[in-house]
Amino acid sequence: MVNKRERILNAAEHLIAHKGFQGMSMQQVANEANVAAGTIYRYFKDKESLLRCVHEERLQEVSQALLKGVNTQQPCLAQFRVLWRNCLHYLLSNPDCLLYRVQYEASPLFTREEEVRMDERYFKPVFEFFEHGRETGLFRDLPAELLGFLAMENLMLLTQKHTRGCIQLSDAIFDELMDAAWNAILKR
Amino acid sequence: MVNKRERILNAAEHLIAHKGFQGMSMQQVANEANVAAGTIYRYFKDKESLLRCVHEERLQEVSQALLKGVNTQQPCLAQFRVLWRNCLHYLLSNPDCLLYRVQYEASPLFTREEEVRMDERYFKPVFEFFEHGRETGLFRDLPAELLGFLAMENLMLLTQKHTRGCIQLSDAIFDELMDAAWNAILKR
Amino acid sequence: MVNKRERILNAAEHLIAHKGFQGMSMQQVANEANVAAGTIYRYFKDKESLLRCVHEERLQEVSQALLKGVNTQQPCLAQFRVLWRNCLHYLLSNPDCLLYRVQYEASPLFTREEEVRMDERYFKPVFEFFEHGRETGLFRDLPAELLGFLAMENLMLLTQKHTRGCIQLSDAIFDELMDAAWNAILKR
Amino acid sequence: MVNKRERILNAAEHLIAHKGFQGMSMQQVANEANVAAGTIYRYFKDKESLLRCVHEERLQEVSQALLKGVNTQQPCLAQFRVLWRNCLHYLLSNPDCLLYRVQYEASPLFTREEEVRMDERYFKPVFEFFEHGRETGLFRDLPAELLGFLAMENLMLLTQKHTRGCIQLSDAIFDELMDAAWNAILKR
DNA sequence: TATGAATGAGAGTTCATTCAT
DNA sequence: GATGAATGAACTCTCATTCAT
Structure with a gap:
């Protein structure tokens, strides 16, 4: 679902801006994107990869x-x-x-x-x-x-x-x- | 020893620059300054205080x-x-x-x-x-x-x-x- | 799993009795309960909360x-x-x-x-x-x-x-x- | 100096009562007894020994x-x-x-x-x-x-x-x- | 004898990541 | 595919103890 990938990216975008690169936790991204923590790893290899994207x-x-x-x-x-x-x-x-x-x-x-x-x-x-x-x-x-x-x-x-x-x-x-x-x- | 305080500050300076504010760990600072982790806390109340200094x-x-x-x-x-x-x-x-x-x-x-x-x-x-x-x-x-x-x-x-x-x-x-x-x- | 919560409580109970309130470490509880240290924090907010429970x-x-x-x-x-x-x-x-x-x-x-x-x-x-x-x-x-x-x-x-x-x-x-x-x- | 030993014992007594056995730190004892931390170890082998006394x-x-x-x-x-x-x-x-x-x-x-x-x-x-x-x-x-x-x-x-x-x-x-x-x- | 700066092991806690469901 | 419970390494910080002065 492209939708989910998008939601994760948006959530990360927002969180990075306000909490910083290291201040943002994958759990927070998951919550804000309304997906499970594990789901992020279906779309992005790891945290670094998510940030690059x-x-x-x-x-x-x-x-x-x-x-x-x-x-x-x-x-x-x-x-x-x-x-x-x-x-x-x-x-x-x-x-x-x-x-x-x-x-x-x-x-x-x-x-x-x-x-x-x-x-x-x-x-x-x-x-x-x-x-x-x-x-x-x-x-x-x-x-x-x-x-x-x-x-x-x-x-x-x-x-x-x-x-x-x-x-x-x-x-x-x-x-x-x-x-x-x-x-x-x-x-x- | 002023020397030690200085070494800690320099180590922190360098690490912040390359690993970032949250990416820098107190253990790394200690290693780079060649002091024990606990020593940092003789000179600085906590991580935040060190960063401010x-x-x-x-x-x-x-x-x-x-x-x-x-x-x-x-x-x-x-x-x-x-x-x-x-x-x-x-x-x-x-x-x-x-x-x-x-x-x-x-x-x-x-x-x-x-x-x-x-x-x-x-x-x-x-x-x-x-x-x-x-x-x-x-x-x-x-x-x-x-x-x-x-x-x-x-x-x-x-x-x-x-x-x-x-x-x-x-x-x-x-x-x-x-x-x-x-x-x-x-x-x- | 109710089982895990129970095991943690029991382990804590036993350790408090023998090592005291402050003598008991979360790692010991984890070991005795056969769970990872982090797992305790899924069931209890922190050490105090565990002790109260x-x-x-x-x-x-x-x-x-x-x-x-x-x-x-x-x-x-x-x-x-x-x-x-x-x-x-x-x-x-x-x-x-x-x-x-x-x-x-x-x-x-x-x-x-x-x-x-x-x-x-x-x-x-x-x-x-x-x-x-x-x-x-x-x-x-x-x-x-x-x-x-x-x-x-x-x-x-x-x-x-x-x-x-x-x-x-x-x-x-x-x-x-x-x-x-x-x-x-x-x-x- | 018997005086010092006494002061350490009194300080420990007071602190144990109010902070507990493990809550009391040797530094606190030293402060309350007005001696250096290291001095305690001239009179008592270690923390346990002090408590026993x-x-x-x-x-x-x-x-x-x-x-x-x-x-x-x-x-x-x-x-x-x-x-x-x-x-x-x-x-x-x-x-x-x-x-x-x-x-x-x-x-x-x-x-x-x-x-x-x-x-x-x-x-x-x-x-x-x-x-x-x-x-x-x-x-x-x-x-x-x-x-x-x-x-x-x-x-x-x-x-x-x-x-x-x-x-x-x-x-x-x-x-x-x-x-x-x-x-x-x-x-x- | 007395000091207190220095140590480093160990505390409580967090979190990126995995994996059985 | 999706989940979220579980993990355990790594984090900040404390403190009993040592030792050069």
Whole structure:
């Protein structure tokens, strides 16, 4: 039953975000998914495997959310605005997402190779956008990954602080931030 | 013996970075510090207390490293260069540092209030630098914290990726990045 | 499996008697009950809960044993004889019983209120017997509890000494003792 | 220094009574006695040995308290009254005493042989009193130990209940009880 | 003789995983 | 396929005991 696998993944997703990678117990997953503890092992080899799957599913979701409405025919700045806003909205409406991210980066679950492979697999179009901007001389002469970081990653840390209540955000701040990000990657 | 307390803290630091907050066991700390398990409890009330101490000590160390050689009499850009380079070098020579940070942000160990309080305590001069730049109209009209994030936080994610081997860095790239960071916070 | 719960209770009963409340370890209980250590926690929340259950079950057993064959239609002395003999036989065939009792009285497990409540719950008919004898002027004008002590408690200490081998008992002695107990409570 | 040994014994005495045989830690004893933990081991081989010593000291104290003012020249009833009252007063003014007793009886610390030996050593005069009464035909034809139990032991259980607040006592009740005890051992 | 830091075995408890049903 | 009772290794923490000072 695909349904059960899905329920287990969702339960795990939720629990990881709130209890952390090691704080989540398989029994809790089973309870939240409304299945027996043993059932999880029909769908996932072990806890680690379950966590990997949750991560991959989440990566896929994020990549789809990021690229939604991005039209490569449009000018770069327009594309950038869409990308950046997609990222912002996804982060704001999925506060758990950042919690995950942190959990995963913190865990010794994925090796470097795996991480690189997954980034390439799910975020290829994003990298291509930055690579294209660099080749046309619009962006700084930095690897696409770095340009991506410059432009987007601070958003994550920012919304994380916001979610935790350490910082107050506003539309004006968002516009200012987007402009800052754009200026960070722009060639002088 | 101060020595023993130090060894325990270092062992914990290392283990947290690589195994995570909950993944680190007191027995592992004891082994790595070359003391008996019970000895840890002479110096720290319990696991939580040990983790908190590691965090505070690390914060202090980071703050000292960041501010080293920063002269408030110099022009802003010069100060910024020192700050940024200090940050870069610290991160490169303390690859575990970011992993900690992530572990702590992910853990329910500190409340928001505590975190804000600690940030203020240890990073006041850094915040003041950005606040001053903002007041003189040099930097964007954003809270000092946000300016700080824009300028420095991507560095953290960057070096993390670098440390994990996902990205190749070079001096030329660093200069480019510092310039990007400066442009991100500069008022247009 | 009711069987397992029972085995755990029995094992705990035996161990408490011989090693004491704190001297008994959960691992020992597990070994003696032939279950895994973790299994105990499926049936009992924690050690305290297990100990409480053992106590309540034992109280119930004792109260049933004491009252067996007591017929309130019979004369007081006849009832007393049955009560007293029941008590004697139970104590002789359950040498651990007194050791428990002592362990529980010594432990901070039950508050006074709980103890009084449990006594009332399980030994109400016994108290009523003594109360009735007092109201009819047969027994001394003492609270039922005290009459109960006078009549029965020395039996407990006695059989304890006997069980530990400090004293030799015989039927003749028992008869003499029962007579002594009867005379102790009788109004002059 | 005799002083230190004494202080350790007193500290242990107090702690056993309130925390129990196993609940008392050597560190607590050291703290309460104002000595270092290691010092205890200069005076006592180990924890068990310390406990044994506390017990013996206490037995001696009890035996002295019981026999105080007993004059073997007086009539039996007079002697009995003194004995009984001594016991009552000792128990009431040393509520810890009963707690000990219970702790010791509950612990596997003393073998039967040791207990018999100690009883004989410290309570010989008491036993002789009862033995004498029996030989002269005043008391029941029961071993002196049993006569002793009949007469005195219920007092212990009684005052224990009193100390724990389960029962209210009064002078009238004491007189009644002493009379009851006397009648219990008297030959009919 | 006295100290108390250090030890490490063992306590209670949790939980990923298995397997008979 | 699905269950959940059972397992036992591993966790955090305590404490009787030792030993260098």
